[in-house]
Structures are given as structure tokens and as C-alpha cells.
Amino acid sequence: MAEVHILDHPLIQHKVSILRDKDTGVKEFREVVGEIAALMCYEATRDLPLEDITIETPIATGTFKRLSGKKLAIVPILRAGLGMVDTIIDLIPSAKVGHIGLYRDPETHNPVEYYCKMPPDISEREVLIVDPMLATGGSASAAITFLKGYGCKNIKLMNIIGCPEGIKAVTEEHPDVELYVAAVDEKLNENKYIVPGLGDAGDRIFGTK
DSSP states (O other): OEEEEEOOOHHHHHHHHHOOOOOOHHHHHHHHHHHHHHHHHHHHHTTTTEEEEEEEEOSSSEEEEEOOOOOOEEEEEGGGGGHHHHHHHHHTOOOEOOOEEEEEEETTEEEEEEEEEEOTTTTGGGEEEOEEESSSSHHHHHHHHHHTTTTOOOOEEEEEEOOOHHHHHHHHOOSSSSSEEEEOOOOOTTTSOOOOSSSSSHHHHOOOO
């Protein structure tokens, strides 16, 4: 069964509340999404392997740690996932970025792929899929399936807000993928939006509503 990590650190919870407020403007909303992504990234990358290196400081020579082994790829689900990328790249500049474009069919609510571009060595990398919302779980599951088709074996999913329906859908279809969410809300409404949620994350990040 997939592990689901609820990242309920006080700083994260405070910032999620800012996102929920309907009066939060585009600039602040965009900035806070990035801040939350950076905070969540600390936990999602906690198991990255380290190796010993010798460094000469201004005072003495010693043995210290640096990242080793696995390379990382960040894969945002377009378009809202783009809002989570930059601050993660600030923390891990060597990470490569792939893109998966999925939109939700307004009638069926099922994901439809319209774009995909991956680093050529994506199968050799640990992959962190990012998207602010985990609603039905359809887009996340489709993205994971697509990456597995590329040969990816170590995949994590990071969402700011999820709901029981989305978490259930992803964990049942992909029990080998770890989930990281900052908050689990009550349910989906008839239009498949998370309640109470924060509205349409993409519209609020890019000011398109």
C-alpha cells in the first residue's frame, strides 16, 4: 500500500490558509505556492542518499556530506504544477524538469493529455511529480502511468491540497508511489472541485479568472 505523508508543519498550514482565502491576490498566491513547495520539498527529499567528501575549510580539513547517487527530475502537471517548480529548482539546481500537459474534460472529468516533454535520461532519475491539487486523482494517476511507461521506477507525488477520493484513486492504482500532501480536505463537489479547497489553482496562479 502506498505511503501517504501529511505534512502538517505549522508554517505549511499557515501558508495553506493564505491560499484558501478568496481575497488573496495573484502575486501573493503565486509566491506562497512556491514557498509551500519549497517547504514540502524538504520532506519529500529526506531520503536522498549522501556521500562523504573531504573539504578544506579556512580552519581545517574535514569529512563532510553531499548528495550522491540518484539524480532528480521535477515533473509539473501543466499548468498549475508550474507554480511549484522554481523554488524546488532553487533548492536542487541539478534537477532536470519534464512537463506533462493534462486537462480535465469538462463533460467526463477524465484527464486528456495534450503535451509531454521529458529529459532523455528520465528513467534513471528519481521523479517528483508536482501539482497543487489532488482532486479526482485522474491526472495524477495518468501522469504516473505515463512516467512508468518511460521506465521510471522511483516516483513521488507532491500536492498541496488533496481529498479522500483523489488519494484513494492514486494509491489504489499506484501502490508503489509515495504521496506528500499538506492538507486533506473534506470531499469533492458535483463539479469535481475540492471542498473547501482553494478554487482553481491554475487560474489563481496565473490570473486567468
